[in-house]
Amino acid sequence: MNNHEVSRTTRLSTAAMIVLAGILIVMAAAPWWAGRADLRLFGEIFLYLSLASLWNLLAGYAGLVSVGQQAYVGFGGYVLFALTMLAGISPLAALPIVMVLGGLIAVPVAALLFRLRGAYFAIGTWVMAEVFRLSAAQITVMGGGSGTSLPASIVKSMADGRSAREALAYWLALGVAVLVLGTVYLFLRSRQGVALMALRDNELAAKSLGIDIWRSKFVVYVVTGALTTLVGALIFMQKLRISPDAAFSTNDWTAFVIFIVVIGGIGTVEGPIIGTLVYFALRETLADLGSVYLIALGAVAILIMLKAPRGLWGLIRGTRGIELFPLSRRVRATTNKDT
Amino acid sequence: MDWINATIQGTLLGGLYALFAAGLSLIFGIMRLVNIAHGDLIVLSAYLALTVTMAIGVHPFLALVFVVPAMAVLGYALQRTVLNRTMGDDLLPPLLVTFGFSVIIQNALQIGYTADPQKLKAGAIETASLSIGPITVGVLPLLVFIAAIVVIGALQWMFYKTALGRAFRATSDLQDIAQLMGLNRAHVFGLAMGLSLAVTALAGVFLGIRTSFDPAAGGSRLIFGFEAVIIGGLGNIWGTLAGGVILGVAQTLGAKLNPGFQVLAGHIVFLLILAVRPRGLFPRMD
Numbered sequence: 001m002n003n004h005e006v007s008r009t010t011r012l013s014t015a016a017m018i019v020l021a022g023i024l025i026v027m028a029a030a031p032w033w034a035g036r037a038d039l040r041l042f043g044e045i046f047l048y049l050s051l052a053s054l055w056n057l058l059a060g061y062a063g064l065v066s067v068g069q070q071a072y073v074g075f076g077g078y079v080l081f082a083l084t085m086l087a088g089i090s091p092l093a094a095l096p097i098v099m100v101l102g103g104l105i106a107v108p109v110a111a112l113l114f115r116l117r118g119a120y121f122a123i124g125t126w127v128m129a130e131v132f133r134l135s136a137a138q139i140t141v142m143g144g145g146s147g148t149s150l151p152a153s154i155v156k157s158m159a160d161g162r163s164a165r166e167a168l169a170y171w172l173a174l175g176v177a178v179l180v181l182g183t184v185y186l187f188l189r190s191r192q193g194v195a196l197m198a199l200r201d202n203e204l205a206a207k208s209l210g211i212d213i214w215r216s217k218f219v220v221y222v223v224t225g226a227l228t229t230l231v232g233a234l235i236f237m238q239k240l241r242i243s244p245d246a247a248f249s250t251n252d253w254t255a256f257v258i259f260i261v262v263i264g265g266i267g268t269v270e271g272p273i274i275g276t277l278v279y280f281a282l283r284e285t286l287a288d289l290g291s292v293y294l295i296a297l298g299a300v301a302i303l304i305m306l307k308a309p310r311g312l313w314g315l316i317r318g319t320r321g322i323e324l325f326p327l328s329r330r331v332r333a334t335t336n337k338d339t
Numbered sequence: 340m341d342w343i344n345a346t347i348q349g350t351l352l353g354g355l356y357a358l359f360a361a362g363l364s365l366i367f368g369i370m371r372l373v374n375i376a377h378g379d380l381i382v383l384s385a386y387l388a389l390t391v392t393m394a395i396g397v398h399p400f401l402a403l404v405f406v407v408p409a410m411a412v413l414g415y416a417l418q419r420t421v422l423n424r425t426m427g428d429d430l431l432p433p434l435l436v437t438f439g440f441s442v443i444i445q446n447a448l449q450i451g452y453t454a455d456p457q458k459l460k461a462g463a464i465e466t467a468s469l470s471i472g473p474i475t476v477g478v479l480p481l482l483v484f485i486a487a488i489v490v491i492g493a494l495q496w497m498f499y500k501t502a503l504g505r506a507f508r509a510t511s512d513l514q515d516i517a518q519l520m521g522l523n524r525a526h527v528f529g530l531a532m533g534l535s536l537a538v539t540a541l542a543g544v545f546l547g548i549r550t551s552f553d554p555a556a557g558g559s560r561l562i563f564g565f566e567a568v569i570i571g572g573l574g575n576i577w578g579t580l581a582g583g584v585i586l587g588v589a590q591t592l593g594a595k596l597n598p599g600f601q602v603l604a605g606h607i608v609f610l611l612i613l614a615v616r617p618r619g620l621f622p623r624m625d
């Protein structure tokens with residue numbers, strides 16, 4: 001007689017998790033085997049991977065298309081600098097505070113911007129990012145429009161010597177990428193995550209099953225805001241210098257991130273990972289082209305949106321629906337010999 | 340007196356913002372499309388006008404004879420070849436595709452014209468002014484304001500009194516039924532985008548005469564236009580003019596307090612109105 005079992009994991013996903021764990025161990029040891037420039041590049045990859053996964057959670061799962069996440073990146077950088085320079089808190093101790101403040105500021109922002117629907121929400125987030133940028137330029141203790149650098153004493157207090165400091169910055173970047181991917185994955189597997197995907201697939205049906213649309217989206221927006229703020233703090237901890245234009249740059253913290261997610265595959269956990277790898281492979285080979293590189297990136301994103309809206313991962317995945325990070329449930333027949 | 344003067348200058352500036360907004364409002368009203376590249380298309384128009392004035396040595400106003408039709412054709416072509424394929428219930432494709440265009444236009448302008456600020460030279464009209472009692476009003480800002488009123492009046496008339504306007508309204512109300520009644524939706528959308536970019540071309544030339552512009556100037560133009568639409572209330576095109584004026588006045592009064600506050604003051608007034616009247620001051624549409 002046939003019985004059925006419902007499970008999320010597949011043989012492929014278990015294998016993927018084992019490979020991922022292996023990669024993680026190898027990457028954690030990078031300070032011992034990678035050169036200084038490579039270490040910096042890896043750190044940057046992990047930070048972009050985090051930004052892309054967070055934007056994907058927001059736009060691909062919650063339907064909140066934001067072109068203003070640079071507000072949180074810049075806010076994170078500025079709060080980190082302010083806490084260390086003005087309040088004398090050590091950079092490491094400041095990180096959790098920065099994250100909490102990022103979540104707190106996201107609450108009134110969401111309350112205001114959620115009044116705008118769909119595409120107008122997108123431009124609203126941009127206005128908010130501009131408000132953040134223009135306000136930062138008014139803060140004279142932080143150098144106003146020209147910005148400021150982290151004093152050498154604070155930089156030195158982080159770790160002994162330059163290589164130890166660089167290793168620390170790298171591990172923090174790796175750590176935040178694991179934190180973000182883990183949070184996104186566990187969130188999507190949770191009750192909240194299922195509600196979110198139901199909303200995405202059919203808002204009316206989800207609503208009639210009792211899902212509170214506003215609350216679900218609000219939670220995602222605030223969590224994403226807090227984590228994006230943390231990533232922003234790490235970005236500027238690595239850069240050691242901050243200015244309003246760099247901190248709230250639309251190109252750096254939104255345009256590239258959107259392209260990464262669109263190229264990799266929006267609305268999947270795997271998409272941003274693939275997109276980040278493709279983006280950095282392109283950047284390392286073509287970045288000298290400057291503007292031409294950006295035009296090509298924009299054109300590729302448009303083509304993908306028109307021809308393969310599920311991105312590269314959508315093409316790889318095909319119609320079989322394979323998942324490396326198992327989110328959907330599958331029914332499998334099992335033969336039970338006892339009965 | 341200074342404050343009254345600043346208010347008047349702000350009102351006139353609002354005319355320019357209303358022109359930024361009119362094209363945005365038009366395509367949102369007809370096809371629920373928000374064009375992220377709108378600001379970059381305004382700047383592109385200014386560069387087109389610059390090229391025409393340099394190449395054949397005509398006044399920027401005369402360059403409009405070329406720029407307006409060129410942008411209209413570009414709009415129609417863009418809609419028919421690319422944007423129509425993104426139209427549907429999902430708002431992500433049009434948003435991301437126009438975002439891609441925004442980045443492409445910005446960088447293409449950067450390659451073609453460098454990042455140096457440019458300006459359209461319009462001669463004596465730039466500095467000409469009229470004195471009404473103690474108040475002096477620039478002829479150019481006044482002209483832009485009048486142009487905004489004329490454009491918005493013409494759009495309103497077109498919308499409610501012509502066959503084209505009827506086609507727009509029908510498609511806006513019920514796309515499928517309009518298609519059944521013999522309207523080609525793809526063509527109607529193309530015309531809407533063409534008309535939107537024709538207005539954009541006018542806005543771009545006025546922008547180029549009033550202030551200097553560079554390839555990265557598009558983002559804030561989109562934002563100003565968008566703020567005017569939301570302040571005025573969705574679907575109300577005269578409301579958009581009012582929204583532009585409110586934004587312009589907020590900016591000039593902000594700049595009077597502190598030059599650094601100009602743009603910030605406009606954003607803050609926008610956010611305040613969003614908090615108090617989420618549907619804008621004069622809403623007509625859901």
